[in-house]
Amino acid sequence: MSLTVxxxxxxxxSLCRLQRIQAHMMSSxxxxxxxxxxVGRTGVITMNRPxxxxxxxxxxxxxxxxxxxxxxxxxxxxxxxxxxxxxKAFCAGGDIRAVTEAGKVGDSLAQDFFREEYILNNAIGSYxxxxxxxxxxxxxxGGVGLSVHGRxxxxxxxxxxxxxxxxxxxxxxxxxxxxxxxxxxxxxxxLALTGFRLKGRDVQRAGVATHFVESKxxxxxxxxxxxxxxxxxxxxxxxxxxYQSQSSLDAEKPFILKKHVxxxxxxxxxxxxxxxxxxxxxxxxxxxxxxxxxxxKMSPTSLKITLKQLQAGAALSLQDVLVMEYRLSQACMRGCxxxxxxxxxxxxxxxxxxxxxxxx
Numbered sequence: 028m029s030l031t032v033x034x035x036x037x038x039x040x041s042l043c044r045l046q047r048i049q050a051h052m053m054s055s056x057x058x059x060x061x062x063x064x065x066v067g068r069t070g071v072i073t074m075n076r077p078x079x080x081x082x083x084x085x086x087x088x089x090x091x092x093x094x095x096x097x098x099x100x101x102x103x104x105x106x107x108x109x110x111x112x113x114x115k116a117f118c119a120g121g122d123i124r125a126v127t128e129a130g131k132v133g134d135s136l137a138q139d140f141f142r143e144e145y146i147l148n149n150a151i152g153s154y155x156x157x158x159x160x161x162x163x164x165x166x167x168x169g170g171v172g173l174s175v176h177g178r179x180x181x182x183x184x185x186x187x188x189x190x191x192x193x194x195x196x197x198x199x200x201x202x203x204x205x206x207x208x209x210x211x212x213x214x215x216x217x218l219a220l221t222g223f224r225l226k227g228r229d230v231q232r233a234g235v236a237t238h239f240v241e242s243k244x245x246x247x248x249x250x251x252x253x254x255x256x257x258x259x260x261x262x263x264x265x266x267x268x269x270y271q272s273q274s275s276l277d278a279e280k281p282f283i284l285k286k287h288v289x290x291x292x293x294x295x296x297x298x299x300x301x302x303x304x305x306x307x308x309x310x311x312x313x314x315x316x317x318x319x320x321x322x323x324k325m326s327p328t329s330l331k332i333t334l335k336q337l338q339a340g341a342a343l344s345l346q347d348v349l350v351m352e353y354r355l356s357q358a359c360m361r362g363c364x365x366x367x368x369x370x371x372x373x374x375x376x377x378x379x380x381x382x383x384x385x386x387x
Contacts, residue, residue: 061087062112063094069253070098070107074173077113082122083169085140091173092147099155105258107154108249109173110161117162117186118170123195127369130360141200141356144169145349148202152176152345157263159252162186162230163242172201175235176345178260179267182236183245184227184276191222193325196364196386198333200356204340205348210234212288213295219333220295220303221321225283232282238267241274287314294318298338300330326364326386 062073072091074081098104111117121144129136151158151173160174163183171190174180182188190199190207199207199219207215214233217223231239240248248270255262284291294306294315304322307315322330332355340348359365367385 060084061090063090065104066253068103068105068257070094070104071253072107072109073112074110074118075112077111077115079122080116080119080165081111081113081170082120083118083144083173084122084125085136085143088140088143088147092143092150095147095150095154104156105255106157106159106252106263108159108161108252109177110249111164111170114164114185116165116170117160118167118173119165120168120170123369127366131366137360138357141353144172144201145353148172148176149346149349152202152205154178157258157260159263159267161245161249162188162236163245166230167191168199169201171203171235175206176202179238179263180236181238181240181245181248181267182227182230183240183242185242186230186236187224187226188230188233188235189222189224190219193220193329193333194222195368196326196329196362196366197359197368198329198336198352198355200352202345202349202352204336204352205343205345206235208337208341212292214284214288214291216295216334216337217291217318219337220300220325220330221318222325223284228277228280229283233284238271239274240267240270241276244270244274290314300327300334303334326368328362328364328386332359 058075060074060076062071062075064071064073072094074083074087076082076087095107098107121140126137126140128134129140154177157179158177159179159181160177161181162170162174163181164185165187166174167187167189168191171188190203192199203219207219209215210218210233218225218233225233225235228239230236248266251266251270252258252263255266290310290312294310295303297303297306300322304319307319307322336352336355339351343351364386371385
């Protein structure tokens with residue numbers, strides 16, 4: 028069979044899968060994928076896809092963005108709260124299945140999704156009213172973009188944060204080039220390259236969350252926020268501080284990376300990926316060996332893109348970073364590693380590292 032025939036068959040299968048996914052997304056029988064409610068003077072956004080860990084898709088983005096803009100200019104809305112349905116996830120990332128199939132056949136969804144997601148991220152970052160993200164569960168990739176740029180981010184003991192995109196041939200987007208280099212020392216670069224997972228109180232200790240509140244207290248916290256009368260950001264902050272002071276769970280446990288912070292700053296200070304790997308191999312500690320092994324399983328192209336992304340993003344505004352990341356996303360759509368990473372099962376809900384070939 029000729030290469031042309033094989034390529035045509037491959038594109039046809041991808042197109043059929045994309046059409047099935049889009050038809051399912053547009054089904055009128057499905058539950059709303061995002062709930063937009065007004066509770067008193069509070070706008071409440073609930074991502075409502077618990078069966079897929081509230082993965083973010085284009086339909087949801089196109090509902091959230093205009094509502095956010097409407098509430099921002101509405102004199103009857105004081106604050107906005109965003110949360111996830113179910114007890115497992117805030118939002119475990121972008122729903123990349125449709126994006127992958129679209130990219131294979133050149134469908135515009137591969138452009139529209141990233142462009143409109145990043146526009147939403149920028150709107151959150153520049154929001155003029157208190158924006159409170161209750162990240163009570165898995166928060167990765169696209170879920171980070173919906174929370175980290177907001178004024179307030181509330182983690183719980185159930186929070187699991189990661190930016191695992193180098194494992195799927197992508198890069199830590201949704202403004203990762205902005206917030207990651209602004210974390211302490213080289214911590215952001217370490218998280219970006221390795222996809223290291225932070226849990227619970229450590230998400231706040233790293234600077235990703237602004238507050239830590241025990242999960243069982245979240246319903247009461249939300250009610251108290253809703254009941255505030257014409258609150259300022261300072262009023263919201265006082266309420267969050269109060270609930271944090273009542274949450275002693277895991278307070279005595281040290282930051283999981285505490286004993287490695289100086290090592291991370293030293294080993295990840297090189298100006299190239301090759302330099303970082305050399306530092307790790309030269310160091311030879313158990314920690315360094317583990318990071319060397321982790322990096323060896325990531326897309327080499329993604330590692331290089333990510334390093335340059337964070338180096339450039341450290342001096343750029345959020346809006347300029349998102350413009351840069353959109354261009355990078357489209358370059359990744361034209362490459363091979365993204366499709367190979369997804370094909371091998373490394374989605375944003377990725378659960379374990381396995382050695383495999385296939386990176387370009």
